[in-house]
Amino acid sequence: MSSKTITIPKPQQGKFWAAYVPCDSQHKDAVQLTLEQIDVIRRFTELYHPRLTLCTSSEDITTSHKQHQLCSLIGVEGGHSLAGSLAVLRTLYHVGVRYLTLTSTCNTPWADCSHADMPGKKPEHGGLTAFGKTIIKEMNRLGMIVDLSHVSVGTMRDALDVSKAPVIFSHSSAHALCNSTRNVPDETLRKLALNRGVVMVNFYSQFLTCSDTSTLADAVAHINHIREVAGIDNVGLGAGYDGINYVPQGLEDVSTYPNLFAELIGTGKWNVEDLKKLAGLNFLRVFKEVEKVRDEFKKANVPPYEEVMLPRPKDNNCTSQDHF
Template structure:
């Protein structure tokens, strides 16, 4: 739609509307979200890696604007939520939360001021990398055979990004990052982290999945892995079933614990989905499958469905409040300039 929403009918079943009806990448609309009993949805303000060092900040702000505009357009079925209390309040009123995440640290253009500004316009998680390294963090591609890390994880500036996110109350998201970046972020962050859309490496050895060693560290951190439903991350093939998604959920529960697993399907960002989990209306199928295993109590399922994420968000807010009480000022670290990779900038010496 090129950010033009006037003729976008998000309140209809898009399976019946061209071009979404023929797209393997389309799984979401208000009708199917309500059928799937979705109460809160993170929308990813994602911009491509080729915008890095160019217009990534502008494009990211435009995506945030899209999220806020269509949330307002469909209010009160959708309401903008920026806190755990907002989520709980919306749930009581049977409204659906729109939350904003930014996928890819290249959207910061190496500026903590941009990070702070994103928080002020409603962003509540940042995925540290997308499918490219930033000048301060390695992405998962460096763990592929024949590849090698550029930074070995997080640089000193990357660690300052984590600290400023903790101070702001923005959730650190480690989906897409390298194992070195996972390690460094877990060492630096005082708040729980998330993997917003990843699965278990032990069951499918994609570098986008989380190794058992990291799952154990995550349990100590109090964070969660929100399981991705992309077939290539579930079975390492382009076909999968709801049982494969359940296997990943159960594995993460076994290694990290029932308090450390959630749901982060990746709908509208994936093109191969499991049989039985074709779109956002399919969540009841997942819970029926989990109940059928006999391993999940009602309380366990509530944690998976959202209470685990809510706990993480509340803890992140608690850490933010501790920073406030301690009068910790904004971090002012500046990313060192790197030859050939800096944004187009003026020559002014501020």
């Protein structure tokens, strides 16, 4: 289990706990392990209630702010946790999951991960398969946020074409400044602006400078680049501190965020209202718009999508062939 802190101007804060299970659990026990991770998150939240409170909506975040509580939100990092099942996706929503990262560091049978864009590698699917596009539609119908960190450029493209709701990159940086396949190319940033989504900048040195060393100024450069290409409404913070090995000098943890904000103001490009958007209001706006799309689906009486992924994986697949 890892966490990503969404800082919405004090005292309003939210933390997304990422229920992550390794890629080698794919076609094995990924669903069970994911549910066990979610169980830990919920028990941990209950242990520290009321200071920590479970939030499953944008309204919950606003309410927790008024009550001076810290929001505990649940995400799932890696589409392999679905085992190719729309029913599992719906069940994850029902137990509180509010974003899904479409892939982790492995392809799923319906989506390519960022490794597909590495030199010498080839995409397995060319982005999203037809079933993968149905996953996006069902996430829109449910009101679950689509997260495109970790996915290939082809998957980014297809998801942005299909999704009726804004998407996020929960922990990615700018490809133009560091050509890691985990970062977002300018072409995608421009499409993201049309989608009204948000890139939440990752502070891992390998994604800022493509090396083991970086500084606060490097993080500022990525934030400013994304703002310049996509817009002030499309950038946020997704440091990923507990999942990274090398952090920027001067930006070692969330206690150093005041230094980041001071540096941004010092560039002359940012004011207090801009910083509020960066710190969390952009994400909160995305969450609200995802819920609005969900409500539109409900008003139109759109039923759950029922497609079955074909062909079903056979190698190392610990499932029975006949379900009923």
